[in-house]
Amino acid sequence: MFDLSGKTALVTGAGQNMGAGVARTLAGQGAHVLVNDLLAERADEVAADITAAGGSAAGVAFDVTDLDAVTAAIEANGPVDIVINNAGNGGAEGMVPTQFKDMDPAEWDSPIQVNLRGVMNTSYAVINGMVDRGWGRIITISSGAGNAGVGIGVAPYSAGKGGGLGFTRSLALEVASTGVTCNSVALGLMNNVGTSDVTAHLAKGVPAKRLGSPEDVGAMCVYLASPEASWVTAQTYNLNGGSITS
Ligand SMILES: NC(=O)c1ccc[n+]([C@@H]2O[C@H](COP(=O)([O-])OP(=O)(O)OC[C@H]3O[C@@H](n4cnc5c(N)ncnc54)[C@H](O)[C@@H]3O)[C@@H](O)[C@H]2O)c1
Incomplete structure (x- = not known):
């Protein structure tokens, strides 16, 4: 079960942390993985690790917010059977929690561009090919902040992540009869830094x-990407260790 041999999977933002874990897990199930990142050296390093471990991978650097770059990369490396829309961010300078009322409107753009427009760009670049071939999987990595309110100063990120959820659900229904499924995974608190006093405190x-962990995300993506998940579409799965969501 869950054999991805013969499939090509694109994982965006896979140069580190969750995306790298997803790329490794998909490769472990037999997929050829296109490891994307904005930063070529990160993408190439993860692809080299996968290859060294016996898997099949290539680093493919592009910015998911640039539709022309996304399209060119997919044309050069496809056809793509599985897309994991993992690239995401909290803002151009990373996550700097700021209450919306105190925010400069210029700070809204980056979280919307990467977390929503990036998901739309990669989906647009693959959807017609998937429909024509009668098989495809689009999986959007979102956040608990995308499907529930959080008052911690990340409202534009919430908007981008929530937008990705709504977009993925509606795209799923547009193509539901074609063999293409589209689902989302809303992550809770993930460990990007290893063991520390902060992670121990958050874990409580x-x-x-x-x-x-990246492996938790990888396992969920393997299931949703698999042939066995062909009747699962237009869903959002919370992957959060039981944390309360609405
Ligand atoms: N880490 C968490 O606690 C957490 C919680 C909820 C949701 N998420 C979501 O999970 C996903 C992965 O999170 P992470 O913590 O591993 O992220 P991360 O910031 O550690 O890594 C993201 C990678 O994406 C790349 N990237 C950023 N913008 C890009 C762009 N425009 N085009 C291509 N690549 C780009 C970065 O260079 C980086 O290597 C994101 O969508 C994030 O929003 C993470």
């Missing part, structure tokens, strides 16, 4: 008493 608030 999670019912499962640990933060999420």
Whole structure:
């Protein structure tokens, strides 16, 4: 089960952390993985690690907010059977929590561009090919901040992540009869930094008493990408150790 041999998977923002874990897990199930990142050296390093471990991968650097670049990369490296829309950010300078009322409107753009427009760009670049071939998987990595309110000063990020969820659900229904499925995974508190006092403190608030790992995300993506998940579409899965969501 869950064999991805013969499939080509594009994982965006896969140069580190969650995306790198997803890329490695998909490769472990037999997929040829296109490891994307904005930063070529990150993408190439993850692809080299996968290849060294016996998998099949190539680094493919582009900016998901640039539709022409996305389209060119997919034309050069496709056809693509599986897309994991993982690239995401909290803002051009990373996540700097700021209450909306105190925010400069210029700060809205980057979280919307990467977390929503980036998802639309990659989906647009692959959807017609997937429909024509009668098989495809689009999986959008979102956040609990995209499907529930959070008052911690990340409203534009919430908007981008929530937009990605709504877009993926509606695209799913447009193509539901074609063999293409589209689903989302809303992540809770993930561990990007290893063991520390901060992660230990955060883990206490999670019912499962640990933060999420790249392998947790990879396993969910393998299932949703698999032939066995062909009847699963237009869904959002919360992957959060039991944390409360609305
Ligand atoms: N880490 C968490 O706690 C957490 C929680 C909820 C949701 N998420 C979501 O999970 C996904 C992965 O999170 P992460 O913590 O591993 O992210 P990360 O910031 O550690 O890594 C993201 C990668 O994406 C790349 N990237 C950024 N913008 C890009 C662009 N425009 N085009 C191509 N690549 C780009 C970066 O260079 C980086 O290597 C993101 O969508 C994030 O919003 C993360």
